[in-house]
Amino acid sequence: MIAQYLPEFNLLHLLVVCIAFALGGFVKGISAFGLPTIAVPIIVFFMSLPAAVSIMTVPMVITNFVQMMVSGHIKSSVSRHWRIFLGLFIGLPIGVFALSTVDTKFLLIAVGIFLIVISALDYYGVSFAFLGKHEKIYGPVVGVVAGIIGGITTLYGTLPVLFFIALGLQKEKFVAAVSVMLFGGSIFLLLSLQSMDFLKPTEIAYSLIGLIPLFAGMWAGTKVRHRIDQVTFKKIVLMLVALIGVIMIYRAFN
Numbered sequence: 379m380i381a382q383y384l385p386e387f388n389l390l391h392l393l394v395v396c397i398a399f400a401l402g403g404f405v406k407g408i409s410a411f412g413l414p415t416i417a418v419p420i421i422v423f424f425m426s427l428p429a430a431v432s433i434m435t436v437p438m439v440i441t442n443f444v445q446m447m448v449s450g451h452i453k454s455s456v457s458r459h460w461r462i463f464l465g466l467f468i469g470l471p472i473g474v475f476a477l478s479t480v481d482t483k484f485l486l487i488a489v490g491i492f493l494i495v496i497s498a499l500d501y502y503g504v505s506f507a508f509l510g511k512h513e514k515i516y517g518p519v520v521g522v523v524a525g526i527i528g529g530i531t532t533l534y535g536t537l538p539v540l541f542f543i544a545l546g547l548q549k550e551k552f553v554a555a556v557s558v559m560l561f562g563g564s565i566f567l568l569l570s571l572q573s574m575d576f577l578k579p580t581e582i583a584y585s586l587i588g589l590i591p592l593f594a595g596m597w598a599g600t601k602v603r604h605r606i607d608q609v610t611f612k613k614i615v616l617m618l619v620a621l622i623g624v625i626m627i628y629r630a631f632n
Contacts, residue, residue: 407599473529
């Protein structure tokens with residue numbers, strides 16, 4: 379019956395999306411981010427990158443909204459971090475435009491290497507706390523660059539995550555800041571993709587059906603997060619950032 383209205387609908391693709399969403403949701407539940415980091419590479423093995431990006435948009439809006447409301451601290455997060463959020467919203471449409479017009483291979487390689495190096499240095503004790511002393515200057519710059527990268531890859535949260543770590547945010551305030559940033563960014567990404575005609579009915583159908591395993595994964599991941607301490611949480615986040623760098627480099631060659 380679905381095929382009657384959506385001729386391109388494929389049960390194998392739906393299964394892949396559900397598996398990718400469940401795994402991505404679990405990681406997001408633990409760290410507050412990482413859904414597209416895990417899900418997009420799995421989906422890209424079977425579908426195109428623009429299709430994978432489109433499939434991610436609706437779930438990102440919904441899950442980020444839920445996580446933002448559950449985490450709380452919304453007003454304080456916006457009050458402190460509005461500059462980086464504004465930069466992100468400016469950069470996202472630029473990135474979406476680049477997705478359809480520019481060869482992004484070298485950008486992905488450069489950003490991937492940067493993320494691996496920075497996360498490794500922080501993991502082994504090199505502090506970037508000095509960024510906190512110039513938060514008003516570095517925040518908007520990080521936001522714009524993150525937005526451009528996010529419009530191309532959906533991974534717009536990675537650089538802000540590193541920035542929030544450098545600011546020394548505690549676990550729950552970190553989750554709150556990331557959740558607000560990801561929700562706002564996902565709205566702008568959705569609107570930008572729609573304006574470029576990337577969103578198709580079939581991809582939207584995959585997204586909506588995949589919400590069930592996605593929320594199941596998030597629930598399980600959240601349970602795990604509540605059981606780990608601040609040091610372990612930071613290590614998990616840094617390892618995820620390094621993984622994102624590896625994935626970006628992989629994408630550049632595939």
